[in-house]
Amino acid sequence: MIKSVSLVGAGNLATQLGLALKKAGIPLKQVYSRTEKSARELGELLECSYLTELENLKPSDLVIVSVKDDALHEVLKQIKTDAIVVHTGGSVPMDILAPYFKQFGVFYPLQTFSKKRNVSFGPIPICLEASSTAVYAELEKLGEKLSKHVQAVSSEERKTLHLAAVFTCNFVNHLYHLGDLLLEDKGLDFELLKPLIQETAQKVMTLKPKDAQTGPAVRFDESIINKHLNLLSDQPEMQKMYRMVSESIFHATKKK
16 A cells, blocks of 8 residues: 655656645655755655655655656666656656566656646546556555546557647647737737637537637638738748648548
8 A cells, every 4th residue: 555655856747746645645755856956845845855866765655756758767777666666757658667666657647737836636637557457556546546537548548648738738838829929029918818718728628629620720711811921921930830730720620
């Protein structure tokens, strides 16, 4: 049974996952970060000890590793434990843990996280994978203390899920940023777009995204599209993106 957890990493996901574990009454033993400032800040927030050297990691039932993908191997080889060790990466296979640990798995909350914005874990899907049925059962029990949506997702499936998440979250947010820049250039407020953003997001809660699509690109209204392209004549990268996305929308929505 998982009675104590250590966090390796102090970034956005580790911060919000740590807060969720604390709220659920799961004892947090330690927080690790390679920088003392980050380790100390998260340790104080979670009211647990912190460290900057993994050789000083105390025993716990579960070690959650939440670091950048390119730092994962270097971090994993420094962890010496008999505990269950999981990573939280969306596109990293579970087997990366196999050379280092006897019990391992993946604990992947599918959400966008920021240190300063607290989230409720209740509706967040937690995707699990484990080295054995026994480890899976332990991770499932822990996941169910945080979320109403816990399910098995293989490494191959998780890669596709993470890719889809990049399209629907990271790319969409970047488009918000570009829209904000266009408005800012004309002295207009991004607040004007927020009801539109909210309604667009709400529509896909009940409709397939294809069925929710509107705008000039759906009908390929060349008059409006060309006006928009002319407005972007001094911004060739945005103009190129507008043309490419408009063509993609038109071809995707006309398909049966």
